[in-house]
Amino acid sequence: MTQPVLSVRDLSVTFRTREGPAKVVDRISYDLGPGETLAIVGESGSGKSVSSLALMQLLPTPPAVVEGEAIFEGRNLLTLDEPEMQKIRGNRIAMIFQDPMTSLNPVRTIGHQLMEPIELHLGLTGRAARERAIELLHLVGIPSAEERIDDYPHQFSGGMRQRVVIAMGISCEPDILIADEATTALDVTTQAKIIDEIKGLQERLGMSLIWITHDLGVVAGVADRVVVLYAGHIMEEADVDDLFRVRRNPYTRGLLASLPVPGRTSRRLEAIPGLPPDPLRPPRGCPFSPRCPYVADVCVREEPALREPVPGHRSKCHFDPEDLHA
Amino acid sequence: MTGFVVRRIGQMALALLGVSVIVFALIHFVPGDPVRTALGTRFDPDVYEALVRRHGLDRPLVIQYFSWLGSALQGDLGVSFRSGQPVTGLVLERLPATLTLAGAALAVALVVGVPLGVVSAVRSGSKLDYIASAVSQVGVSVPDFWAGIMYILLFSLTLGWLPPSGYVSPLVDFTGWLRHLVLPALAVGLVSGSIIFRFVRSAVLEALNQDYVRMARAKGLSRRAVLFDHVLPNAWIPIVTVVGLQLGFLLGGVVVVEIIFAWPGIGRLAYLAVGDRDFTVLQGSVLYIATMFLVINLVVDLLYAWLDPRVRYD
Amino acid sequence: MTEPAAETTVGVVAHRSRLRTTAETVLRNRLAVFGLVILVLLVLVALAAPLIAPYTINEVDVANRLQGPSSQHWFGTDELGRDVFSRVIIASRVSLQVGFVSVGIALGLGVPVGLIAGYYGGRIDSILMRLMDILFSIPAIVLAIAILAALGPDIVNAMIAIGVVYTPIFARITRGSVLTLRDAVFVQAARSIGASDLRIIGNHVFPNVIAPIIVQTSLSLAFAILAEAALSFLGLGVQPPNPAWGRMLSEGRAFFQQAPWMAIFPGLAIFATVFAFNALGDGLRDALDPQQRSIIESRGRS
Numbered sequence: 001m002t003q004p005v006l007s008v009r010d011l012s013v014t015f016r017t018r019e020g021p022a023k024v025v026d027r028i029s030y031d032l033g034p035g036e037t038l039a040i041v042g043e044s045g046s047g048k049s050v051s052s053l054a055l056m057q058l059l060p061t062p063p064a065v066v067e068g069e070a071i072f073e074g075r076n077l078l079t080l081d082e083p084e085m086q087k088i089r090g091n092r093i094a095m096i097f098q099d100p101m102t103s104l105n106p107v108r109t110i111g112h113q114l115m116e117p118i119e120l121h122l123g124l125t126g127r128a129a130r131e132r133a134i135e136l137l138h139l140v141g142i143p144s145a146e147e148r149i150d151d152y153p154h155q156f157s158g159g160m161r162q163r164v165v166i167a168m169g170i171s172c173e174p175d176i177l178i179a180d181e182a183t184t185a186l187d188v189t190t191q192a193k194i195i196d197e198i199k200g201l202q203e204r205l206g207m208s209l210i211w212i213t214h215d216l217g218v219v220a221g222v223a224d225r226v227v228v229l230y231a232g233h234i235m236e237e238a239d240v241d242d243l244f245r246v247r248r249n250p251y252t253r254g255l256l257a258s259l260p261v262p263g264r265t266s267r268r269l270e271a272i273p274g275l276p277p278d279p280l281r282p283p284r285g286c287p288f289s290p291r292c293p294y295v296a297d298v299c300v301r302e303e304p305a306l307r308e309p310v311p312g313h314r315s316k317c318h319f320d321p322e323d324l325h326a
Numbered sequence: 327m328t329g330f331v332v333r334r335i336g337q338m339a340l341a342l343l344g345v346s347v348i349v350f351a352l353i354h355f356v357p358g359d360p361v362r363t364a365l366g367t368r369f370d371p372d373v374y375e376a377l378v379r380r381h382g383l384d385r386p387l388v389i390q391y392f393s394w395l396g397s398a399l400q401g402d403l404g405v406s407f408r409s410g411q412p413v414t415g416l417v418l419e420r421l422p423a424t425l426t427l428a429g430a431a432l433a434v435a436l437v438v439g440v441p442l443g444v445v446s447a448v449r450s451g452s453k454l455d456y457i458a459s460a461v462s463q464v465g466v467s468v469p470d471f472w473a474g475i476m477y478i479l480l481f482s483l484t485l486g487w488l489p490p491s492g493y494v495s496p497l498v499d500f501t502g503w504l505r506h507l508v509l510p511a512l513a514v515g516l517v518s519g520s521i522i523f524r525f526v527r528s529a530v531l532e533a534l535n536q537d538y539v540r541m542a543r544a545k546g547l548s549r550r551a552v553l554f555d556h557v558l559p560n561a562w563i564p565i566v567t568v569v570g571l572q573l574g575f576l577l578g579g580v581v582v583v584e585i586i587f588a589w590p591g592i593g594r595l596a597y598l599a600v601g602d603r604d605f606t607v608l609q610g611s612v613l614y615i616a617t618m619f620l621v622i623n624l625v626v627d628l629l630y631a632w633l634d635p636r637v638r639y640d
Numbered sequence: 641m642t643e644p645a646a647e648t649t650v651g652v653v654a655h656r657s658r659l660r661t662t663a664e665t666v667l668r669n670r671l672a673v674f675g676l677v678i679l680v681l682l683v684l685v686a687l688a689a690p691l692i693a694p695y696t697i698n699e700v701d702v703a704n705r706l707q708g709p710s711s712q713h714w715f716g717t718d719e720l721g722r723d724v725f726s727r728v729i730i731a732s733r734v735s736l737q738v739g740f741v742s743v744g745i746a747l748g749l750g751v752p753v754g755l756i757a758g759y760y761g762g763r764i765d766s767i768l769m770r771l772m773d774i775l776f777s778i779p780a781i782v783l784a785i786a787i788l789a790a791l792g793p794d795i796v797n798a799m800i801a802i803g804v805v806y807t808p809i810f811a812r813i814t815r816g817s818v819l820t821l822r823d824a825v826f827v828q829a830a831r832s833i834g835a836s837d838l839r840i841i842g843n844h845v846f847p848n849v850i851a852p853i854i855v856q857t858s859l860s861l862a863f864a865i866l867a868e869a870a871l872s873f874l875g876l877g878v879q880p881p882n883p884a885w886g887r888m889l890s891e892g893r894a895f896f897q898q899a900p901w902m903a904i905f906p907g908l909a910i911f912a913t914v915f916a917f918n919a920l921g922d923g924l925r926d927a928l929d930p931q932q933r934s935i936i937e938s939r940g941r942s
């Protein structure tokens with residue numbers, strides 16, 4: 001296997017709250033290969049955003065306490081000092097966020113915001129920076145970019161704004177782009193278009209992509225590998241085809257069962273009953289045990305290890321899929 | 327933008343018209359006969375007749391109002407019931423002193439409130455934030471006139487650093503003028519400064535929590551660059567609005583503090599007019615103070631529009 | 641989306657069940673509790689003032705004039721030898737009374753104006769709110785001075801003046817909250833089953849705008865007490881021989897150097913009262929204001 005671009009090892013994030021410590025990311029590990037797309041999937045609150053913000057040292061510390069390692073080019077991102085980190089953010093690793101409405105500063109022009117990373121990391125100034133910005137806007141499919149570059153965010157539609165945000169993300173041709181729910185706020189058609197564009201850009205630029213979403217449905221078309229996160233734990237990790245073929249983990253099964261199946265609209269969606277655990281009061285044993293339809297005594301007693309019964313397919317469960325009976 | 331400006335100026339004209347009605351009505355709220363009340367023991371039938379005729383108080387109300395308004399628009403607010411001097415002259419003579427004090431108080435309020443508010447928000451939860459917030463909590467609850475009295479007690483009577491009251495023209499004695507200005511400006515300014523501090527702090531805190539701030543950090547900008555380039559330009563918008571509203575409060579404070587420090591401004595004029603039951607002078611003072619407030623708020627709103635592209639390009 | 645459905649459909653019920661958590665949030669806020677404690681003490685003192693006061697307010701004792709604080713006279717004596725402590729605590733009655741009555745007037749005028757303007761919108765809204773803007777465009781204390789100059793200096797007139805001055809704030813806040821509700825599901829639902837406007841406003845709209853009004857009430861009480869003090873200081877409020885904090889301050893000014901306590905203690909009394917209402921108001925805002933609350937709740941969102 002080729003050398004991974006990013007190796008995350010035992011990453012944990014704990015928030016010190018007034019009511020006590022809340023461990024919202026619990027010893028997660030994964031590798032991201034060059035040009036690979038890794039999807040991180042999980043319900044809202046499962047720790048997807050927090051775990052990726054931790055990589056970028058963008059969590060407020062305190063109250064957050066970050067442990068573990070994230071090796072990028074032989075260096076641990078979690079222990080780099082702020083000036084070093086600033087050289088990486090937006091340049092080598094870029095991140096774009098969920099809401100295109102709020103990710104852009106309303107009182108600064110699109111051009112201003114787009115040129116910031118260009119001037120900062122590529123050393124371009126004046127005309128050159130501007131031309132690069134226009135080029136990027138073209139690249140993400142914004143018509144008449146020369147004129148629109150001096151517009152303010154409120155003069156753009158939602159889809160257009162998200163394109164601008166993507167342009168900001170890829171402006172310095174990063175090695176890794178982390179897209180946190182990048183298309184969630186958009187309607188389905190726009191979402192599909194934007195995903196296509198990001199995939200296209202990924203190929204052209206050869207970047208690795210971390211695609212964060214709560215929607216397992218879009219994962220199939222986007223990702224090479226999938227990490228399923230629940231309550232801060234990795235529950236399952238596999239190549240995307242493997243995952244859809246053999247869902248080793250009860251939680252992943254629940255997630256898939258709750259997906260609408262195209263063409264089979266009549267089928268009732270089976271949402272997983274119950275709520276994710278309160279990070280202040282995590283359950284004993286398996287984090288999914290309070291909601292798991294296959295729960296057994298051992299699940300409540302012991303936390304299962306993240307086992308790898310089949311090479312490349314990890315699952316955090318005491319049982320093998322064929323042993324699971326409700 | 328032009329639409330906004332036109333609309334806003336129209337609104338101000340309407341408000342001024344409303345204020346003029348209130349100010350005009352003032353005299354007619356007075357139980358009985360205002361001129362008789364004003365003259366009191368100095369009652370002289372000839373003076374009485376002259377005043378009633380001069381102000382047209384014997385004509386129907388509506389006509390009185392419009393002729394009063396017509397004269398007011400030409401700068402004629404009638405004559406003082408007491409001294410017979412033109413009201414406009416009396417007010418204009420005192421306008422610079424009031425503007426100076428209000429300006430100095432605003433400067434104090436901004437110099438204290440804005441930087442401290444920004445730092446407190448950026449270092450929220452720190453010792454500095456804690457102390458500044460506690461002090462401001464006290465500051466907003468101190469009556470400005472009491473603060474003025476306490477300053478006189480401490481800095482003039484006890485320590486002898488500054489004169490307790492009065493005014494000298496800056497043209498005659500600049501440092502003397504400045505020394506007289508310090509205490510009243512602090513009395514009004516520190517209270518407003520406390521209020522402004524609290525708004526600045528919460529506006530900056532709010533701006534700091536926006537997604538675009540996180541985005542800017544994710545692009546590799548330093549904390550400092552993010553603060554000055556992204557956080558503050560957004561925080562200014564609510565801050566400007568609040569400072570505008572604060573000015574009304576500040577002008578009110580100036581009125582009362584002028585009296586304590588024997589500061590020869592419009593507030594003191596109004597106060598003396600109340601004592602003298604000199605209703606025309608009171609009318610003139612109130613009209614000028616309200617106009618000042620409206621004009622300042624217009625300027626503030628235009629500034630607001632200029633700061634916010636969402637309004638500027640509408 | 642994360643908002644529980646119950647909260648948006650049956651506002652009244654949701655509010656009642658929220659009362660507990662609100663009370664808890666207020667009581668957890670140290671500043672609010674501090675303010676509340678001072679307030680309770682103040683009200684108790686005001687109620688029991690005639691019993692607590694060691695002297696009567698106009699007990700002249702010229703032999704003991706301008707005495708500093710002592711065991712006989714905790715806050716010293718004034719130029720007529722009257723006990724400053726007794727006068728300060730008796731004066732708390734009138735301050736609180738003016739505060740409550742004038743804010744009551746402001747509430748009584750401002751809330752209906754805001755409800756009507758917000759609920760009906762259109763021309764009624766523009767007219768009412770322009771009127772409020774005009775009142776708002778004269779600095780409060782100046783407007784109060786003008787009203788009092790016309791009506792004559794008197795405590796009842798002072799209450800009316802302060803009440804009128806603070807009406808626009810309540811009108812604006814109420815209208816703002818109503819606007820966010822006018823098209824809410826439960827209002828539409830009530831309208832669709834033919835409920836009268838009065839009924840809809842009373843049963844559905846009003847209960848949902850109470851929170852910001854309560855917060856503003858506490859803050860306005862602080863302002864009203866400050867305004868009364870300023871007006872009495874200017875001789876336009878409480879008339880002699882009755883004591884008022886503002887009036888005592890202005891009388892004390894003449895004896896500044898010999899008897900600073902005459903100005904210090906009434907001022908401290910004003911400060912403590914205003915501080916208490918401000919602190920309580922801030923605490924209530926933290927507990928009740930939906931915007932503040934949503935910041936706290938947003939922790940739970942993705």
Ligand SMILES: Nc1ncnc2c1ncn2[C@@H]1O[C@H](COP(=O)(O)OP(=O)(O)O)[C@@H](O)[C@H]1O
Nearest residue numbers: 015024043044045046047048049050939940942
């Ligand atoms: N600043 C914070 N303080 C305390 N808890 C937080 C903070 N930010 C996030 N959390 C908690 O961390 C958990 C994971 O959040 P997040 O990573 O945003 O979830 P998601 O998977 O939806 O992106 C949630 O339970 C959230 O409430």
Ligand SMILES: [Mg+2]
Nearest residue numbers: 048049050942
């Ligand atoms: Mg998230």
